[in-house]
Amino acid sequence: MAEAGTGFLEQLKSCIVWSWTYLWTVWFFIVLFLVYILRVPLKINDNLSTVSMFLNTLTPKFYVALTGTSSLISGLILIFEWWYFRKYGTSFIEQVSVSHLRPLLGGVDNNSSNNSNSSNGDSDSNRQSVSECKVWRNPLNLFRGAEYNRYTWVTGREPLTYYDMNLSAQDHQTFFTCDSDHLRPADAIMQKAWRERNPQARISAAHEALEINECATAYILLAEEEATTIAEAEKLFKQALKAGDGCYRRSQQLQHHGSQYEAQHRRDTNVLVYIKRRLAMCARRLGRTREAVKMMRDLMKEFPLLSMFNIHENLLEALLELQAYADVQAVLAKYDDISLPKSATICYTAALLKARAVSDKFSPEAASRRGLSTAEMNAVEAIHRAVEFNPHVPKYLLEMKSLILPPEHILKRGDSEAIAYAFFHLAHWKRVEGALNLLHSFRMIPYPLEKGHLFYPYPICTETADRELLPSFHEVSVYPKKELPFFILFTAGLCSFTAMLALLTHQFPELMGVFAKAFLSTLFAPLNFIMEKVESILPSSLWHQLTRI
Numbered sequence: 001m002a003e004a005g006t007g008f009l010e011q012l013k014s015c016i017v018w019s020w021t022y023l024w025t026v027w028f029f030i031v032l033f034l035v036y037i038l039r040v041p042l043k044i045n046d047n048l049s050t051v052s053m054f055l056n057t058l059t060p061k062f063y064v065a066l067t068g069t070s071s072l073i074s075g076l077i078l079i080f081e082w083w084y085f086r087k088y089g090t091s092f093i094e095q096v097s098v099s100h101l102r103p104l105l106g107g108v109d110n111n112s113s114n115n116s117n118s119s120n121g122d123s124d125s126n127r128q129s130v131s132e133c134k135v136w137r138n139p140l141n142l143f144r145g146a147e148y149n150r151y152t153w154v155t156g157r158e159p160l161t162y163y164d165m166n167l168s169a170q171d172h173q174t175f176f177t178c179d180s181d182h183l184r185p186a187d188a189i190m191q192k193a194w195r196e197r198n199p200q201a202r203i204s205a206a207h208e209a210l211e212i213n214e215c216a217t218a219y220i221l222l223a224e225e226e227a228t229t230i231a232e233a234e235k236l237f238k239q240a241l242k243a244g245d246g247c248y249r250r251s252q253q254l255q256h257h258g259s260q261y262e263a264q265h266r267r268d269t270n271v272l273v274y275i276k277r278r279l280a281m282c283a284r285r286l287g288r289t290r291e292a293v294k295m296m297r298d299l300m301k302e303f304p305l306l307s308m309f310n311i312h313e314n315l316l317e318a319l320l321e322l323q324a325y326a327d328v329q330a331v332l333a334k335y336d337d338i339s340l341p342k343s344a345t346i347c348y349t350a351a352l353l354k355a356r357a358v359s360d361k362f363s364p365e366a367a368s369r370r371g372l373s374t375a376e377m378n379a380v381e382a383i384h385r386a387v388e389f390n391p392h393v394p395k396y397l398l399e400m401k402s403l404i405l406p407p408e409h410i411l412k413r414g415d416s417e418a419i420a421y422a423f424f425h426l427a428h429w430k431r432v433e434g435a436l437n438l439l440h441s442f443r444m445i446p447y448p449l450e451k452g453h454l455f456y457p458y459p460i461c462t463e464t465a466d467r468e469l470l471p472s473f474h475e476v477s478v479y480p481k482k483e484l485p486f487f488i489l490f491t492a493g494l495c496s497f498t499a500m501l502a503l504l505t506h507q508f509p510e511l512m513g514v515f516a517k518a519f520l521s522t523l524f525a526p527l528n529f530i531m532e533k534v535e536s537i538l539p540s541s542l543w544h545q546l547t548r549i
Contacts, residue, residue, distance in 0.1 A: 203221070344417050
């Protein structure tokens with residue numbers, strides 16, 4: 001009974017709120033009717049005639065002053081609205097309307113119905129924000145000495161930010177050091193070298209460590225930072241492989257003798273995987289793509305649990321270069337899983353494969369006439385999914401925005417990930433005939449999410465993180481863009497229109513007077529027509545009859 005009574009009260013309350021929402025229209029028509037009925041005792045016609053005579057006696061200077069004042073006021077409102085929007089990201093007038101006027105008009109705030117779940121929702125959103133805005137190591141990062149430094153020598157610009165290089169230093173200390181390094185002189189020197197900020201100091205420390213013995217991490221540092229060509233880097237990585245493989249085999253036999261040996265074996269495993277992966281990337285850079293694919297496949301079979309390096313993304317890029325689309329599909333079938341973290345490489349490669357099946361024959365005009373086939377629908381859905389995951393990528397694939405060298409770290413779903421993907425995969429999209437034309441139908445950035453959320457809502461922290469990861473000379477792509485509110489556009493138009501009227505009235509007073517009278521007569525013509533019809537229907541003595549009643 002109590003539940004039934006509560007439900008009845010809620011239903012009654014909603015009916016009352018609904019009635020008050022639309023009751024003002026009834027009152028409006030009642031007031032209009034009363035004004036018409038009382039026009040004789042209130043002398044409305046006489047007052048309108050007086051006002052008309054007064055307006056006719058006004059000089060053009062009055063209209064210039066009126067329109068100039070209106071332009072000034074609307075300009076001040078425009079300046080305030082623009083400042084408020086730049087500072088708070090919303091319109092002041094819209095905020096006041098939603099916060100204060102909407103409840104008075106009977107509007108219901110959706111957030112009020114969810115207060116009971118706000119605490120759980122806040123904690124979930126906070127956890128999601130942290131996971132979504134995590135910075136990841138770029139699996140296709142370039143070589144500092146052979147590629148990044150060469151760019152600096154040619155252009156005089158630094159392609160890497162301090163924040164990005166600091167994250168790399170932390171990664172190197174995590175992957176290439178352990179607590180027992182102080183027991184070995186060469187490893188102790190390299191432990192300090194990874195913490196050095198000065199590149200020359202790091203290189204000198206690596207040479208010092210090699211004078212003691214064959215140190216794999218010293219060769220890694222020299223290959224990354226001192227080698228000026230990919231061939232030199234590959235030669236140093238091969239020397240690192242020889243030293244690292246011996247350390248790995250020795251620590252593998254001793255890993256169960258204690259936590260210290262286990263940590264050392266984990267470090268040696270990371271070193272070995274890193275070296276083999278970079279050797280495969282060297283082979284890919286030097287044009288030996290099949291050799292690179294074999295090295296990556298062997299590495300993934302030997303260390304299947306080390307997914308932190310995202311070697312499958314290197315493999316996908318190399319297979320696309322070979323145009324081995326069946327092998328690409330097999331890799332995607334394994335890694336494009338709902339339980340695994342997504343990336344732009346996964347989503348856009350899946351879209352590319354589906355677009356490849358229909359792009360050579362796809363025509364928007366023909367599709368609009370006959371409808372989409374099953375294959376075309378699958379391609380469209382795949383592109384929708386990819387654009388929703390990272391809406392920045394199409395700008396670079398369609399060459400609407402210039403590319404820069406990708407950073408060493410990326411933010412998933414951010415501009416940094418889009419740059420890293422497009423830098424290596426633009427050629428693969430160009431190679432598939434019609435794929436970019438199909439993608440071009442989704443160029444309406446920043447509104448790619450018309451299909452709804454297939455992933456978590458787009459995080460709001462990407463702009464800040466991308467500005468830290470990308471160099472200052474690059475214009476960071478922002479999504480979603482802050483669009484100008486309606487009232488800013490309205491006040492801007494009002495200010496411009498009144499200023500134009502003031503100028504025209506000042507320059508051509510007689511012509512503007514004629515125009516104003518013609519405009520007003522045209523504007524009130526429908527109202528006069530309605531008034532005549534109402535007077536012909538209602539008797540002229542209606543007011544006298546009402547007073548008698």
